[in-house]
Amino acid sequence: xxxxxxxxxxxxxxxxxxxxxxxxxxxxxxxxxxxxxxxxxxxxxxxxxxxxxxxxxxxxxxxxxxxxxxxxxxxxxxxxxxxxxxxxxxxxxxxxxxxxxxxxxxxxxxxxxxxxxxxxxxxxxxxxxxxxxxxxxxxxxxxxxxxxxxxxxxxxxxxxxxxxxxxxxxxxxxxxxxxxxxxxxxxxxxxxxxxxxxxxx
Amino acid sequence: xxxxxxxxxxxxxxxxxxxxxxxxxxxxxxxxxxxxxxxxxxxxxxxxxxxxxxxxxxxxxxxxxxxxxxxxxxxxxxxxxxxxxxxxxxxxxxxxxxxxxxxxxxxxxxxxxxxxxxxxxxxxxxxxxxxxxxxxxxxxxxxxxxxxxxxxxxxxxxxxxxxxxxxxxxxxxxxxxxxxxxxxxxxxxxxx
Numbered sequence: 001x002x003x004x005x006x007x008x009x010x011x012x013x014x015x016x017x018x019x020x021x022x023x024x025x026x027x028x029x030x031x032x033x034x035x036x037x038x039x040x041x042x043x044x045x046x047x048x049x050x051x052x053x054x055x056x057x058x059x060x061x062x063x064x065x066x067x068x069x070x071x072x073x074x075x076x077x078x079x080x081x082x083x084x085x086x087x088x089x090x091x092x093x094x095x096x097x098x099x100x101x102x103x104x105x106x107x108x109x110x111x112x113x114x115x116x117x118x119x120x121x122x123x124x125x126x127x128x129x130x131x132x133x134x135x136x137x138x139x140x141x142x143x144x145x146x147x148x149x150x151x152x153x154x155x156x157x158x159x160x161x162x163x164x165x166x167x168x169x170x171x172x173x174x175x176x177x178x179x180x181x182x183x184x185x186x187x188x189x190x191x192x193x194x195x196x197x198x199x200x201x
Numbered sequence: 202x203x204x205x206x207x208x209x210x211x212x213x214x215x216x217x218x219x220x221x222x223x224x225x226x227x228x229x230x231x232x233x234x235x236x237x238x239x240x241x242x243x244x245x246x247x248x249x250x251x252x253x254x255x256x257x258x259x260x261x262x263x264x265x266x267x268x269x270x271x272x273x274x275x276x277x278x279x280x281x282x283x284x285x286x287x288x289x290x291x292x293x294x295x296x297x298x299x300x301x302x303x304x305x306x307x308x309x310x311x312x313x314x315x316x317x318x319x320x321x322x323x324x325x326x327x328x329x330x331x332x333x334x335x336x337x338x339x340x341x342x343x344x345x346x347x348x349x350x351x352x353x354x355x356x357x358x359x360x361x362x363x364x365x366x367x368x369x370x371x372x373x374x375x376x377x378x379x380x381x382x383x384x385x386x387x388x389x390x391x392x393x
């Protein structure tokens with residue numbers, strides 16, 4: 001039983017990592033990762049929505065008729081996104097401004113919908129929780145990795161701490177949209193290479 | 202004139218895919234072949250234009266008068282889901298062959314974040330009814346343009362010798378990065 005939990009949790013971090021392996025929820029991944037703090041906040045906001053929705057969907061899975069399940073999931077997700085948006089705006093107005101329209105767009109993050117459809121809708125509540133927790137951890141890890149690379153190369157800072165300031169001329173392009181695509185491309189190639197050479201699939 | 206500028210800005214300068222990162226999932230997954238990319242682009246443009254009109258009406262005649270703005274996300278996503286359903290039934294009736302060709306892409310338009318993003322941007326910026334429709338149409342055209350360019354490049358890429366770890370998603374992302382650099386050239390074109 002304990003192993004089962006570890007498996008449900010662990011698969012989201014590497015084998016089925018939402019960003020590096022499944023390529024789900026890419027819009028926020030590319031859009032908000034200009035600084036590490038934005039990446040971390042987006043990861044945590046998505047984690048809140050994913051975990052809460054998975055719990056609710058798993059609880060009421062037997063009450064939802066099959067034909068309207070997608071619409072029901074979206075309404076559940078949209079409710080939690082509205083909550084997350086209001087909490088962010090009330091407690092962390094600066095982060096809320098920096099993330100802008102990408103907080104409401106968590107509603108259409110395909111990662112969340114796909115976990116409801118693929119896992120929470122036919123598993124018990126404790127397993128759904130572990131699965132959501134693992135996926136959230138994997139998603140936040142990917143956001144942190146990408147935003148760390150972009151902030152470090154683009155400004156020479158990480159979390160606003162000038163780690164490498166003065167060592168090199170900051171690459172402006174990393175902060176721009178093009179830098180997001182290019183650095184994610186290289187990161188995924190690195191993950192593929194690691195998986196293949198270490199046999200971690 | 203102002204409307205033409207708004208349209209051009211949504212297509213080129215602020216291209217939804219390459220500068221706002223909206224609609225990345227279909228952009229990466231359905232850009233293998235030109236013909237399916239084109240059909241998907243057209244269907245998305247149609248749903249976007251309709252969503253722009255309906256969501257503006259709902260926002261200005263129901264949500265704002267009754268102070269229900271906190272229901273904005275739920276209302277908009279329901280509009281999009283029902284419109285996609287409607288378009289699906291319509292296409293099935295009018296042209297079964299097109300319906301077959303689009304297949305699974307049709308229902309997936311619901312979770313295309315470009316559509317919800319467009320509706321939210323339009324409501325945040327307080328566009329008028331006509332402006333919102335033009336903006337929605339421009340955003341859809343921009344999406345179609347980006348996905349067509351990508352599909353054209355990827356059809357050629359099949360013959361290229363790509364290093365093993367870069368096969369699939371990584372090389373697509375690198376191409377998207379170069380495309381985004383190219384689209385930055387439009388940045389000085391208009392100030393909207």
